[in-house]
Amino acid sequence: MNKFNILFLICLCPFVLVAQKKKKQDYTIQKVDKIALDGSLTEWKDKLYNPESEFWSFGVGTDGVKLYVAVRIKDDMLQREALRNGIFVNVSYNEKKKEGAKLLFPFVDRERLRALGQDEDLNVHNIKNELLNSVRGYQISGFSRVVDGLLSFDNTYGIHAVAHFDDKNELVYESEIPLDLIHFKSDKIAVQLGINTQFFQMKKLVDSRNRPSNVQIYGASPTGPVIKNSYKEETMIWLLGNIK
DSSP: OOOOHHHHHHHHOOOSOOOOOOOOEEEEOEEEOOOOOOOOGGGGTTTTTTOOOOOEEEEEOSSSSSEEEEEEOOHHHHHHHHHOOOOOOOOOOOOOOOOOOEESSOOOOHHHHHHHOOTOOOOOOGHHHHHHTOOEEEEEEEEEEOSEEOOOOOOOSOOOOEEEETTTTTTEEEEEEEEGGGGOSEEEEEEEEOOOOHHHHHHHHHHHHHHHOOEEEEEEEESOOOOOOSSSOOOOEEEEEOOO
């Protein structure tokens, strides 16, 4: 299999599988302390939600100073989507489930993907690590004291994230976000966490088009196309909790 086909498979999202989704669960932001951002998830052993899942497990915690996020992805296709489009953390400014301060990582830009496809020396047997090594920074937006865009790994704001494959070939992710970089309107907040799958992106697009407007056409359907998630579990969740 050539490099182009491998990269194509990395970017491909399977919309052909449709399965019954589990009932939605309520998730909370936990109190944590002494979290080391080393990608081992040692401090998260009893704090990860969904630990028995064949797809992914996750946790969000705070020590009152920083917000910490941990993710473990087992499913191969979900790993590909995470490498292609990133894992996102969206911190709402209050307890409402809305857009706020966002961190996206890992993220390989389109130009870099094209360059990888043309690289004759690319190790096709280690394509996932090649993609991880191609990430150049963090995509951020909505922070009060940080400019939107690509943020360097060596930034002085204290925003950091790591991702790597462990000895089980599972994608392990950790990130930390200083709370003082976000202009909160309440001590109660909501955090949206997920893999930036093609399904999630298309759903956001369809939802935005289906928002009520003042102009309606007689006889027109108020709803758009129905999009099916290819995974048996939700790959985006909300967590609620206090930052103090």
